[in-house]
Amino acid sequence: MAMSENTKPGLFVGLLVVVCVVITVSIIVTRDPVPQPEPLFSQPYEYVCQDVTGSGPRCVKVVRTDDSNGTSLNVCKLTCGERRLIWPYPVSVEGMGTEMSRFIPINVMYGDISSHSTQIQDFIKENWEAFKGNLEMIHPDYVTNGVGEWTTSDTYNKFKVYVNFIIKTGVSTISRTTIESYSLNISSTAERSTVTIEAITYFGARHGLETFSQLLNYDAENNCLQMINSLGRIYDEPFFRHRGLSLDTSRNYIPVKSIKKTIDAMAANKLNYFHWHITDTHSFPFKMESWPQMHEYGAYSPRQVYSHKDVSEIVRYGNVRGVKVYPELDSPAHIGNGWQWGPTQELGTLAVCVNQEPWQSYCVEPPCGQLNIANPRIYDVLASVYKELADAFSPVQYFHFGGDEVSIDCWNSSAEIRDWMSAKYDNVTKDSYFDEWANFHSRSMEIFENVTGITDVKGILWTSSLTEAGMAAKYLDPEKFIIQIWTYQNNNDSLGDVEDIASKGFELIITNADAWYLDCGVGAWVGNGFNWCSPYKPWQTVYDNNPLLMVSPEYRDKIIGGEAALWTEQADAQTLDSKLWPRGAALAERLWSNPNGTWADAELRMILHRQRLVERGIAAERLQPQWCFENEGLCYIL
Helix, strand or coil, rough: CCCCCEEEEEEECCCCCCCCCCHHHHHHHHCCCCCCCCCCCCCCEEEEEEEEECCCEEEEEEHHHHCCCCHHHHHHHCCCCCCCCCCCCCEEEEEECCEEEEECHHHHEECCCCCCCCHHHHHHHHHHHHHHHHHCCHHHHHHHHHHCCCCCCCHHHHHHEEEEEEEECCCCCCCCCCCCEEEEEEEEECCCHHHHHHHHCHHHHHHHHHHHHHCCEEECCEEEEEECCCEEEEEEECCCCCCEEEEEECCCCCCCCHHHHHHHHHHCCCCCCCEEEECCCCCECCCCCCCHHHHHCCCCCCCCCEEEHHHHHHHHHHHHHHCEEEEEEEECCCCCCCCCCCHCCCCCEEEECCCCCCHHHCCCCCCCEEEECCCHHHHHHHHHHHHHHHHHCCCCCCCEEEECCCHHHHHHHHHHHHHHHHHHCCCCCCCCCCHHHEEEHHHHHHHHHHHHHHCCCCCEEEEEEHHHHHHHHCCCCCHHHHHHHHCCCCCHHHHHHHHHHHHCCCCCECCCHHHHHHCCEECCCCHHHHHHHCCCCCCHHHHHHHHHEEEEEEEEHHEEEEEEECCCCCCCCCCCCHHHHHHHHHHHHHHHHHHCCCHHHHHHHHHHHHHHHHHCCCCCCCCHHHHHHHHHCCCCCC
């Protein structure tokens, strides 16, 4: 308490002593016990591994007898036949045993990693935590309420599982040349199992750990985990080096946590490229520091933006999980909201026909917009965007420049562009606009290299009018650009264009819309009927789509891989998982293994793998009734 200036010490006639008596009160807090599940009843069934139809061994459900061994469905899934659990299927599997080791997650540990660099050690530790989290989520009660008592068996409680990593190099960033091969073997005693994963790079070892996670499952009878306890050797490496998903976050904003979850699912399937279509005419959600007007005008809301920190965090998150994240700034078309502010800063008009109506006259879907090629200041702004994207996505090896669906009608709607073209060309034709379109891409690449200092970047462009009928080599440099193919595999004219592009030396990424567009097959979002790329692409179509069939054998070395694309006119975080998975898994096996067989050969593993994704918290689309899962091979049509 403060004393006023009129308070005088003489007024105090005595000293008041206040004695504080401290009383200790013991409060006993009682908590309700954690609810445990009802005791499990025993079913009168078991499973035997038989080749009933002559098409290979299956887990067959039979009634138990007094002298049966009571093999559970999960044990049968682990032990029945050569092609058992692994997705995508590896190059070779030798000496896989049929006996089980049983253990609890706390007793799974990795061996000495001190010989590796600090960065690789950190990567191993982070990936290990994700792996251990997946082990816990296999427990049915853990999934529902975060608890679940493991086995009371003293033997299983004490059993140890050791995972040893032998990594021969210190490569810490995934790139075009990263070696992703690995080998894996398992040996066991009565007290322990030893898993050895050997790889040239950390990324191969990460794939090996993923494969090991698929060699185990939950043992309901003993309430613990179980794993194959002997394995001679798995050797594995990818068929294609580029195995990706393309996700659009402009039409609808996708939160950071949902992107990370998608990367987790990609890692579970050994996909290695996340193509981030981060902007479009609809919105510009990348938070610019040099030109904040971009996101101020272009983001749906202040909360629906990606900061540099967000992007860098996602890039690192992906790298640890073997997924390279790279950006797309689609241009010169697909540019609109976020570019309207030029006149306010005396830069002039940066984009034309933005949100112009009727939209059908100027673009393929609303809203419209394209860069103003007559205004040289667009390159000043692009330089800043390129620099900031390159910094956020560092290290950059691919930069997608978009380049599709340019509308000459949009450009012609601008008097500024018409006058500029007339002054530059004696006779303005469609070819004149093609020349300017091509000049734009060449100049964009040059500016990107200059402002970022990255001279070995590969630009990627979608197929477009600029790549048709022998024009790709006329307008574009195959040393600078990769062409991403979205045209149809079942269209002879399109195949002719793809063959021509490959013959001119361009590397190709295949994303043909008739198989790998994952937004197809729903109701139209403009008008009625179905959307433009219907029908729906089921996992069987995704699986059977062989990228090599897009060109003749002599040019197949130009196909570096493929991507499935999800355009988000009718997708957001609420539907993302079911749109991508398990069809993304079908893509993954096609690109990792490029199997000779068809989807029918993979069906049993696909149904099982979908269950595995769900156990990990991925809301993958249901493919069949549970009955089909428990009665293998009986859900068929003649």
